[in-house]
Amino acid sequence: MGRQEQAGTAPSRAGTDERALYERMALIRRFEETLLELFAAGELHGTTHTCIGQEADAVGVISCLEPERDVVVSNHRCHGHYLAFTDDVDGLLREVMGRVGGVCGGKGGSQHLFAGNFYSNGVLGSTVPVAAGMALAEREKGSGAVATVFVGDGTLGQGVVYESLNIASLWRLPLLVVVEHNGYAQSTPSTLQLAGDVESRARAFGVATSRHDTTDVLEVQAAAREAVEHVRSTGTPYFLVLDTYRFSPHSKGDDFRDPEEIAARRLRDPLTVAAGLLGDDERDEITEAVERRVADAVQEALGAPFAATEAAAR
């Protein structure tokens, strides 16, 4: 089956051809680099957790979902998922910048987003049962929707994840758990966090699982397509583990990893991998367009007033 045939028609969905996938990843990359620049320039208040280096996960997985129907629940590192699902650069940027026009009126900030069928929250693991409950709701409605929850390897330390996997399997919930395994829980390597192997945790509950060590968005997409089809056709959960790497710090200036380790992983930068499928001109054209789009959004946001206090009175 050709990749193009996988495409849905919802306008906000990531395109399924290579160009669109690359474009979406480049947008997320440029957006988050810009956030870090804005922080450095003192233009941002609060915190941010970027997914620089992990963009293939968000874009590859979400390209297999239907934003009009499917539900996505994300975590503190949610910008990539949000942009891949909604394409709402202005709403997210203004939310993070605390300006009028932010998608949650400035109340949520970087980690707490809601739009359409997209939700994120900031406490690790807490999102998994919520997503399971949403999967249950959609099953009961007969909507055919898949609820996808993104977690990281750090979140696998939370007991509620396993309570929820058990219930999702027992109750046959259309839940896709995507583990973006970047090898670190904040600053602590997974060697100090995780015993045994990750997929066995899902298998113990009778949950289908697979693991993929790739930064190729097409490979991520293929794995996610299989996972989503499993959930949609059987109505049972799936535990998709994607090995990845974060080039950026956990948050802003808190990176103590070996620079050589980071440099080695940069050789597998998902943008570089995806760019290899495009011509140089095409890549440059996209890069330029994305830069312009983000820069324009920043200029407009900087001109917008700060979130009005009466809007936050609740």
Place this chain on the structure above:
Amino acid sequence: MMRCGQALNAALHEIFERDERVYLLGEDLLDPYGGAFKISQGLSTKWPERVLPTPVSEASIFGITAGLALRGYRPILEIMFGDFVTLGLDQVVNGIAKFRAMFDDRVTVPLVVRTPMGARRGYGPTHSQSLEKLLIGVPGITVVTPSECHDLGAMLTEAVADDEPVFFVENKVMYGRPNRRPEGGRIGELACHEGEGRYPALTFSGNGFGPSDATIVTYGGMLPVALDAATELILEHEVFTEVVALGRILPLDLEPVLDSLGRTGSLVSLEEGTLTGGVGAELAARVQAEAWSALDGPVLRVATRDGIVPSARSLEDEALPGVEDVVAAVTAVGTRVGG
């Protein structure tokens, strides 16, 4: 007269009959067991697809209930013992209570958590607590506290219809007691006024709401203790009190308290939770700020002694507030009409 447990069970049947968006989740719900206190009995037989018996996984089922509520359902979560709410507090504090506000008022989380609090059954330190104090510190939820004299069915129905997340705090001892309702403005020897709203307060008076000596503010399972104290104060001390049984402690329903205070001038709070940082503390702070000039003296709190609720009956009785503690507090705040 129906027992309180029966009234709640009957209400659940009506609620299920009327609204198919209502689901029930919790442990040991299936018939013939019907929940540890039998409040859910019969539901799983009539609506097997909407009664979901869960594993022993409170943290998860709080979250699942939230997910259902966010996506259009009106779930009820039965937590077997109020003590176990602690296992789901992350979901309450960081999710359920916050979703509506942090998502800019564009979602609602219409769920009800039903749970029994309270002691006097000898269940010991981890199955006897009254942890409402943990809940009233969580902005964004509503904490409803029916007593045996409230319209339990109506309040539960309102809670399920409420767009806000509601903790419906029941009381273990109350389940087996008659659901006494005011008739002709009276319950027994006392005049009883029922307030307005979804979760009204009940105010009792021994002298037809004439000037009295003190107001005892309480809620839930402590109401019978307050009423017994009020009766004893009249009979033994010729001291008249009003008793306010709050139907909602978050947001704190201050108006009936201030109203009563206007006739009494003194305030004693009575709760089954431990003393420090409890409902009485919040009440005292609010009342002194709102009605300093109406107070003849300090607000006194009667509560369970800070510490555990022991299992042995003699020790349990000693730890919990009783009639004599209320009488002593009312006597101590001073009386301006009687004694």
